Amino acid sequence: MELGLPLVIHDNYHLFVSAVALLLGFVLLYGLRSNLKTRRKSKEIWRKSSNNSGNDGLQLPETDGSTDVIIVGAGVAGAALACTLAKDGRRVHVIERDLTEPDRIVGELLQPGGYLKLIELGLQDCVDGIEAQQVFGYAIYMDGKNTKLSYPLEKFTSDISGRSFHNGRFIQQMREKAKTLPNLKMEQGTVTSLFEKDGIVNGVCYKTKDGQTLTAHAPLTIVCDGCFSNLRRSLCTPKVDVPSCFVGLVLENIDLPYANHGHVILADPSPILFYPISNTEVRCLVDVPGQKVPSISNGEMATYLKTVVAPQIPPELYTAFVAAVDKGNIRTMPNRSMPADPQPTPGALLMGDAFNMRHPLTGGGMTVALSDIVLLRDLLRPLKNLNDAPMLCHYLESFYTLRKPVSSTINTLAGALYKVFCASPDPARKEMRDACFDYLSLGGIYSEGPISLLSGLNPRPLVLFLHFFAVAIYGVGRLLIPFPTPKRLWLGARLISGASGIIFPIIKSEGVRPMFFPATVPAYYRSPGFSLEL
Numbered sequence: 001m002e003l004g005l006p007l008v009i010h011d012n013y014h015l016f017v018s019a020v021a022l023l024l025g026f027v028l029l030y031g032l033r034s035n036l037k038t039r040r041k042s043k044e045i046w047r048k049s050s051n052n053s054g055n056d057g058l059q060l061p062e063t064d065g066s067t068d069v070i071i072v073g074a075g076v077a078g079a080a081l082a083c084t085l086a087k088d089g090r091r092v093h094v095i096e097r098d099l100t101e102p103d104r105i106v107g108e109l110l111q112p113g114g115y116l117k118l119i120e121l122g123l124q125d126c127v128d129g130i131e132a133q134q135v136f137g138y139a140i141y142m143d144g145k146n147t148k149l150s151y152p153l154e155k156f157t158s159d160i161s162g163r164s165f166h167n168g169r170f171i172q173q174m175r176e177k178a179k180t181l182p183n184l185k186m187e188q189g190t191v192t193s194l195f196e197k198d199g200i201v202n203g204v205c206y207k208t209k210d211g212q213t214l215t216a217h218a219p220l221t222i223v224c225d226g227c228f229s230n231l232r233r234s235l236c237t238p239k240v241d242v243p244s245c246f247v248g249l250v251l252e253n254i255d256l257p258y259a260n261h262g263h264v265i266l267a268d269p270s271p272i273l274f275y276p277i278s279n280t281e282v283r284c285l286v287d288v289p290g291q292k293v294p295s296i297s298n299g300e301m302a303t304y305l306k307t308v309v310a311p312q313i314p315p316e317l318y319t320a321f322v323a324a325v326d327k328g329n330i331r332t333m334p335n336r337s338m339p340a341d342p343q344p345t346p347g348a349l350l351m352g353d354a355f356n357m358r359h360p361l362t363g364g365g366m367t368v369a370l371s372d373i374v375l376l377r378d379l380l381r382p383l384k385n386l387n388d389a390p391m392l393c394h395y396l397e398s399f400y401t402l403r404k405p406v407s408s409t410i411n412t413l414a415g416a417l418y419k420v421f422c423a424s425p426d427p428a429r430k431e432m433r434d435a436c437f438d439y440l441s442l443g444g445i446y447s448e449g450p451i452s453l454l455s456g457l458n459p460r461p462l463v464l465f466l467h468f469f470a471v472a473i474y475g476v477g478r479l480l481i482p483f484p485t486p487k488r489l490w491l492g493a494r495l496i497s498g499a500s501g502i503i504f505p506i507i508k509s510e511g512v513r514p515m516f517f518p519a520t521v522p523a524y525y526r527s528p529g530f531s532l533e534l
Contacts, residue, residue: 067093067218068386070204072191072231074099076107076167077352077369078224079174084121084377086184093216094186095206097225099175101168105248105285105331106360108277109135109262110163112151113456114367117374126177130169131278135162137451139258140437141314142266147441148258149451152458162363162455164262164275164283189214194221194234194348200389201347219386221348227336229354235345236355239509240338243359243418244270244289247301248331251282254320262363266437267312268423271361274317284321287335287361289422296330305330335359337415339509340407344397346389351376356407359418364410367456371406375399397523404514408507409459412515415506416468417454428494435475435495446470461515465503472499 071082074096086092110118110127118124137150153160178184188209195203195215203217223231232238256263256274263274270287277283286309294300305325313321340356352369379399386392420436440447449467452458476492484492507515518524 067091067185067216068220069093070095070216070218070221072204072221072223073097073225073352073354074175074178074186075102075171075224075226075352076174076366077373078222079171079178080118080121080123080370081222081224081351081373081376082178082184082186083123083174083181084373085380086178086181087122088377088381089183090380092181092184093218094178094184095189095191095204095216096175096186097188097190099186099188101172104167105246105283105333107167107170107366108164108283109275109363109366110165111363111367111454111456112153112156112160112162113459114364114370115160115163116457117367117370120374121370121377123174123177126170126173127163127165128173130165130173132163132165132170133276133278134260135164135262135275136260138262138264138454139256140264140266140440142433142437145437145441146257146314147437147447148261149440149447151455152448152452161260162262164277166277191225191231194223194231196347199346201345202389219347219389220392223348223350223354224352225354227353227357232350232354235348235350236343237341238338239341240336240357242291242334242336244287244335245291245293246333246335246360247286247288247293247305248333249284249286249305249321249324250277250329251284251317251320251324253280254282254317256282257314257316263314264421265312265314266421266423266433267309270422271418272309272313273361282320284324287418291334293332296332301330302326302328335361337411339411340400340403342400344393344400346393349376349396349399356411358411358414360414361418361421362410362414362454364414364454364456368407368410371456372399372403375403398525401514401518401521401523404511404518405461405516406456406459408510408515409453409461409464410456411510412461412503412506413453413464416503419502420471426498428491428498431475431479431491431495432472432498435478436471438478439471439474465507465516468503469499472496 068090069085069092071078071092071094074082074094078094078096082092082094115124118126136153137148139146139148151161175186179186189206191204191206193205194201195205195217201221202219203215204221205213205215207213223229223235225231251274256276260276265272270289272287273283273285275283286305294304302325306322310318310322310325336357337359338357342350342355351372353365356368358364358368376399379396380386383392420432423433424430440450449463453464453467472495475495479488479492479495514521
């Protein structure tokens with residue numbers, strides 16, 4: 001009876017897909033019809049503007065300034081954006097608080113979808129010469145079992161894969177590339193505030209390395225100052241959540257059980273990650289729920305890692321893990337999540353972790369940032385200059401809509417997967433966790449769909465929604481076979497309720513309409529030539 005379960009779930013899965021697809025089709029058709037007039041009007045405005053400007057873009061006044069764009073921050077998002085806009089001919093001024101090589105324990109794994117965006121930006125050589133490791137998928141461990149999930153890379157060349165590396169080395173490569181561009185100025189300084197006049201941001205106030213207070217002016221200021229941003233409150237309504245912290249270690253001269261794969265251990269109370277970051281080093285990230293972690297200075301952290309975490313580590317990695325703890329180079333980092341909630345401001349834009357964060361379990365942050373940069377570059381390319389701030393702000397509202405399907409899919413997956421992968425005393429949550437592991441272990445479409453979402457190769461919100469509830473239905477199906485007792489029926493109902501309680505609040509915070517139906521949002525039509533596939 002149990003052997004037939006995957007076939008039963010497979011049939012129910014496709015019926016479910018068909019029903020939902022039909023419903024979404026009607027809703028989408030209604031939305032498209034209601035926005036038909038808006039679309040025609042926007043296209044007409046674009047045609048008139050293009051004819052008047054003779055530059056295939058909006059007609060904007062000329063500027064006499066020496067800088068087109070100020071970028072605050074030169075991390076992954078800021079450095080990549082600076083290179084991109086400067087290569088497009090923009091005069092870019094980058095102000096970074098600290099230009100020495102960063103030393104972080106996150107931002108070290110770039111998914112294949114993010115690597116494709118890096119290629120699209122012409123920055124793929126920035127992973128050369130830093131001992132970056134190719135990553136071809138994940139291995140997941142739970143209760144003595146394990147399963148390997150490979151990225152669906154069959155249609156790509158051998159160079160296309162994920163990449164893992166030291167975050168600081170990657171950033172320095174992009175900064176050095178940026179410094180070679182003649183129309184890009186990069187300096188060390190701390191931006192203290194945005195320079196605003198009559199409701200329009202036209203530059204920044206900053207302190208230089210030697211303590212001078214200066215102002216810099218440009219028609220567009222893009223804030224990319226990271227997860228600890230002190231400027232985001234001027235441009236959005238931040239709702240930052242800190243569900244857990246990462247404790248970081250480096251294991252040396254050890255081979256992972258599955259070469260060139262990330263390893264996820266579904267431990268108690270929460271997941272543990274391993275992935276290579278150089279030829280001889282493996283990063284270990286131990287997730288600790290909550291905002292407080294055991295003290296490193298008084299030895300509580302080492303005791304916790306040896307007594308609680310180490311016994312759950314695969315035997316192949318146990319000795320190297322304990323040796324890393326004994327070495328003492330233990331780092332911590334709070335894991336923040338923050339849905340994008342922009343307040344469109346003339347003359348300014350938020351990007352990167354300053355704008356939008358998700359739990360780093362799935363390694364999707366750099367993929368979202370690079371995808372946003374590709375989108376922004378394509379939106380700005382037709383514009384001759386950026387000097388009409390209100391018009392530019394109105395036009396770039398489309399950026400917030402067009403980015404939503406990709407960013408929301410990756411954000412929702414990260415938040416939902418973290419909650420599913422955490423251990424819980426609740427029997428329904430435990431069933432969901434077990435069902436997720438076994439569902440992924442089935443292989444075929446059951447693993448290929450979720451891993452294509454995780455990799456950033458197919459970030460479609462509908463695919464995420466369907467697979468998430470397919471896991472829940474699979475879990476309920478296992479409970480009802482061979483005989484649906486009242487206790488099992490109740491547990492199945494609680495499983496579905498729990499699954500809904502995990503994913504729907506995340507979707508609500510991301511925005512149902514822009515996530516699933518971006519074509520029904522009027523701002524979508526302010527940027528002709530773009531289309532999205534859900």
